[in-house]
Amino acid sequence: xNKLLSLFTIIILGVLxxxxxxxxEGILNAGWHEPLPLARDSQQFRLVLINQDSDTPFWDNVAxxxxxxxxxxxxxxxxxxxxxxxDDVFLSNLDLAIHSRVDGIIVQGLDQEAFxxxxxxxxxxxxxxxxxxxxxxxxxxxxxxxxVGSDHFEAGRLIAEQLISDxxxxxxxxxxxxxxxxxxxxxxxxxxxxxxxxxxxxxxxSVETEPTKDKVMMATQNLLNNxxxxxxxxxxxxxVTSGMVQEISxxxxxxxxxxxxxxxxxxxxxxxxxxxxxxxxxxxxxKMGDWGVELLIExxxxxxxxxxxxxxxxxxxxxxxxxxx
Amino acid sequence: MNTIQKxxxxxxxxxxxxxxxxxxxxxxxxxxTHDQYNDILQRYxxxxxxxxxxxxxxxxxxxxxxxxTPVNKMQIEERETKLQGMENQIWDLGHVENEFELxxxxxxxxxxxxxxxxxxxxxNQDDSEAAYQEFNEATRIANYIAQTKTxxxxxxxxxYDVVYRGIIARSSEVNRFGIWLILLLTVVLIxxxxxxxxxxxxxxxxxTEAANHLSMGHFDKAVEVDSNDxxxxxxxTFNRMRLNINNLIQEIQKQAELEKELQENKLLLxxxxxxxxxxxxxxxxLFNTLNTISKKAYLEGSQETSDILVNVADLLRYNLKSVxxxxxxxxEVTILDGYMEIQKARYTDRLVxxxxxxxxxxxxxxxxxxxxxxxxxxxxxxxxTREEGxxxxxxxxxxxxxxxxxxxxxxxxxxEDMMSSLLEGAxxxxxxxxTGIGFVNVVKRxxxxxxxxxLIQIExxxxxxxxxxxxxPKERGDSEHV
Numbered sequence: 001x002n003k004l005l006s007l008f009t010i011i012i013l014g015v016l017x018x019x020x021x022x023x024x025e026g027i028l029n030a031g032w033h034e035p036l037p038l039a040r041d042s043q044q045f046r047l048v049l050i051n052q053d054s055d056t057p058f059w060d061n062v063a064x065x066x067x068x069x070x071x072x073x074x075x076x077x078x079x080x081x082x083x084x085x086x087d088d089v090f091l092s093n094l095d096l097a098i099h100s101r102v103d104g105i106i107v108q109g110l111d112q113e114a115f116x117x118x119x120x121x122x123x124x125x126x127x128x129x130x131x132x133x134x135x136x137x138x139x140x141x142x143x144x145x146x147x148v149g150s151d152h153f154e155a156g157r158l159i160a161e162q163l164i165s166d167x168x169x170x171x172x173x174x175x176x177x178x179x180x181x182x183x184x185x186x187x188x189x190x191x192x193x194x195x196x197x198x199x200x201x202x203x204x205x206s207v208e209t210e211p212t213k214d215k216v217m218m219a220t221q222n223l224l225n226n227x228x229x230x231x232x233x234x235x236x237x238x239x240v241t242s243g244m245v246q247e248i249s250x251x252x253x254x255x256x257x258x259x260x261x262x263x264x265x266x267x268x269x270x271x272x273x274x275x276x277x278x279x280x281x282x283x284x285x286x287k288m289g290d291w292g293v294e295l296l297i298e299x300x301x302x303x304x305x306x307x308x309x310x311x312x313x314x315x316x317x318x319x320x321x322x323x324x325x
Numbered sequence: 326m327n328t329i330q331k332x333x334x335x336x337x338x339x340x341x342x343x344x345x346x347x348x349x350x351x352x353x354x355x356x357x358t359h360d361q362y363n364d365i366l367q368r369y370x371x372x373x374x375x376x377x378x379x380x381x382x383x384x385x386x387x388x389x390x391x392x393x394t395p396v397n398k399m400q401i402e403e404r405e406t407k408l409q410g411m412e413n414q415i416w417d418l419g420h421v422e423n424e425f426e427l428x429x430x431x432x433x434x435x436x437x438x439x440x441x442x443x444x445x446x447x448x449n450q451d452d453s454e455a456a457y458q459e460f461n462e463a464t465r466i467a468n469y470i471a472q473t474k475t476x477x478x479x480x481x482x483x484x485y486d487v488v489y490r491g492i493i494a495r496s497s498e499v500n501r502f503g504i505w506l507i508l509l510l511t512v513v514l515i516x517x518x519x520x521x522x523x524x525x526x527x528x529x530x531x532x533t534e535a536a537n538h539l540s541m542g543h544f545d546k547a548v549e550v551d552s553n554d555x556x557x558x559x560x561x562t563f564n565r566m567r568l569n570i571n572n573l574i575q576e577i578q579k580q581a582e583l584e585k586e587l588q589e590n591k592l593l594l595x596x597x598x599x600x601x602x603x604x605x606x607x608x609x610x611l612f613n614t615l616n617t618i619s620k621k622a623y624l625e626g627s628q629e630t631s632d633i634l635v636n637v638a639d640l641l642r643y644n645l646k647s648v649x650x651x652x653x654x655x656x657e658v659t660i661l662d663g664y665m666e667i668q669k670a671r672y673t674d675r676l677v678x679x680x681x682x683x684x685x686x687x688x689x690x691x692x693x694x695x696x697x698x699x700x701x702x703x704x705x706x707x708x709x710t711r712e713e714g715x716x717x718x719x720x721x722x723x724x725x726x727x728x729x730x731x732x733x734x735x736x737x738x739x740x741e742d743m744m745s746s747l748l749e750g751a752x753x754x755x756x757x758x759x760t761g762i763g764f765v766n767v768v769k770r771x772x773x774x775x776x777x778x779x780l781i782q783i784e785x786x787x788x789x790x791x792x793x794x795x796x797x798p799k800e801r802g803d804s805e806h807v
Contacts, residue, residue, distance in 0.1 A: 009512070009516055012512055013509070013513065013516070016509040019509075020502065020505040020509050023498065023502035023505050023506075026498045026501075027495060027498045027499055027502055036420055037419065038420055038424055043428070046428060046429075076425045078425045078426075092465075095465065096469045096472065099432070099433050099436040099437075099465075099466050100432045100433050100436070100469070100473075101435070101436065
């Protein structure tokens with residue numbers, strides 16, 4: 001009995017001792033790692049990428065390419081972006097970046113006075129280099145160092161050529177573009193027009209619309225009312241594509257029509273997969289981000305001064321839908 | 326040696342040390358956590374302070390633009406100095422996670438100050454429109470500062486998320502540890518207390534049992550205690566007490582036995598005294614009768630019979646006196662003469678008695694009835710047992726400081742064993758003596774009287790007679806001893 005009791009006590013002591021030990025070890029090991037302190041003297045370049053529409057795969061890829069390159073180069077890159085189109089937020093981001101005196105700015109071009117004022121006056125005042133990306137603003141208006149992205153004129157041409165090869169050289173072709181078109185939209189439109197101009201049987205219908213969905217649908221409706229025989233449709237602004245396609249498919253079969261767009265909008269991929277688009281212009285957003293960062297660093301380090309004002313073009317290709325009849 | 330005090334002291338000091346240890350560890354832990362919280366809080370405070378100062382700078386600028394007094398200008402300058410001074414503090418907050426925003430924050434602050442400067446200088450140049458434009462710019466920058474502060478705080482929260490969770494996890498770990506530790510300590514202390522109390526109470530119980538045993542009178546069971554403290558000493562002392570009591574009791578028992586024996590002896594003595602009184606009646610009567618018979622024999626003309634009767638009467642009287650007295654050697658010799666007369670009348674020619682006495686030596690004192698038993702022995706052994714009779718020689722001579730009394734016979738003699746047993750008083754004679762006193766008695770009385778053991782010697786061999794030699798010290802003979 002006595003032996004049993006002492007054995008029991010020893011077991012209890014052992015178990016409690018073990019548990020206490022485990023617990024004590026847990027306390028000692030419950031440390032954490034504070035983030036590494038900052039090296040104040042050896043500051044790296046601080047670059048920002050500022051863009052809108054951050055919800056699109058296109059801009060995701062731009063940011064991805066840029067961040068990847070920044071990591072490789074060992075510099076800091078901050079992506080200041082906002083969802084959808086919100087020029088105020090976008091511009092204040094830009095303003096913030098300028099006042100924060102970053103070393104370089106890669107920005108989605110915005111063909112607006114406020115933007116130009118910021119880049120031309122403010123950024124230049126603080127001698128901060130600005131590179132436009134994906135969408136350009138003319139250098140005379142923005143004093144940007146260079147442009148990295150697709151050659152939108154070329155993209156427009158590609159679309160038009162594809163249209164000709166699909167549809168033939170005769171028919172009504174509607175081109176939808178913004179009421180206040182951005183510089184890149186103008187370029188695309190010019191690209192399209194530069195091709196179609198050579199085909200006298202093609203009737204080019206220019207349709208202006210606000211880039212909101214109901215406005216787009218209304219514009220499309222008007223277009224279809226006025227020109228029910230329109231065969232070709234080109235959405236210069238990729239954002240209006242879905243509204244346009246939706247309205248068209250409400251009225252008639254999309255299949256026999258020829259619908260084209262660009263890939264820098266969220267809806268494009270699904271529309272393309274549903275075979276509602278004949279072809280889209282595919283850009284290389286990742287390359288844009290990557291290249292943009294690279295060029296900016298080159299400029300900052302004085303390797304390539306000045307940068308080519310004409311811009312650095314990333315490849316554009318046209319992808320045809322295989323399913324669409 | 327472990328004393329109870331030491332044991333208790335050890336236990337309590339152990340508890341105290343453990344408690345102190347826990348207290349110290351807890352204090353350290355609390356202090357650490359406190360410091361951590363302080364650091365974290367400090368970060369937010371610094372961030373917020375810069376933001377607040379930026380807003381206040383705008384207010385100050387606004388005041389100045391409305392009311393360009395030196396006081397307001399001073400206020401702007403003070404504010405700017407303060408903001409500038411905070412730059413280092415902000416740098417200290419930096420880490421790789423928030424580097425970009427932090428540098429932005431600092432640069433925004435610089436931009437703000439530069440803009441404010443510009444605004445002030447434009448105001449001084451009375452270009453109020455440009456000054457207000459710069460003011461608007463400054464306001465925007467201040468908003469960016471607020472914005473950046475928010476995002477910095479967010480980054481802090483994200484970055485330090487791990488730290489906060491670490492702190493929370495650790496505190497819950499500490500709670501768990503505390504519970505286990507308390508349980509462990511409780512069990513340990515219970516065990517120790519139990520052992521301590523047992524080390525005190527077990528010996529006490531054993532002592533109690535031993536005391537019970539003692540109280541029931543079992544003094545022979547040893548008190549055993551498994552302990553090494555004061556109780557061990559108590560038990561040892563108790564055991565000694567038990568032994569002492571045991572010894573005492575045995576002694577008392579022995580004494581009681583002795584007492585009993587003594588009582589019995591007393592009774593026997595009384596009886597023997599009674600007997601001797603009884604027997605004393607006879608000698609007196611016998612003595613008177615003998616005297617009467619002697620006178621009658623004398624009157625009737627039987628001279629010899631009368632003399633014998635007188636000798637018998639004298640011997641009887643001498644014998645009746647207590648044996649515990651000393652007499653002179655002369656008296657002994659006289660009574661011996663009377664005795665020999667009687668024996669001669671009995672044995673006639675069979676007894677030849679030769680006496681060779683130096684008269685000048687007869688004044689020493691010796692115990693009464695010393696010689697008569699020896700002579701009687703000689704007669705018994707050499708004359709009475711032999712048909713042809715025997716010779717007894719009685720000599721008193723001096724030898725150095727002793728008076729030598731020799732009684733010799735020509736009887737059958739005796740063996741060495743016999744002689745030694747006679748001298749050691751181990752021999753008990755079966756033969757009756759006329760005076761009731763045997764040789765052994767004589768030996769003992771002489772030894773007691775002179776306090777020496779070598780005064781009586783026997784020289785004998787089987788078949789060649791016996792010589793008893795009695796040495797009487799002269800000095801001792803001079804002093805009276807009763």
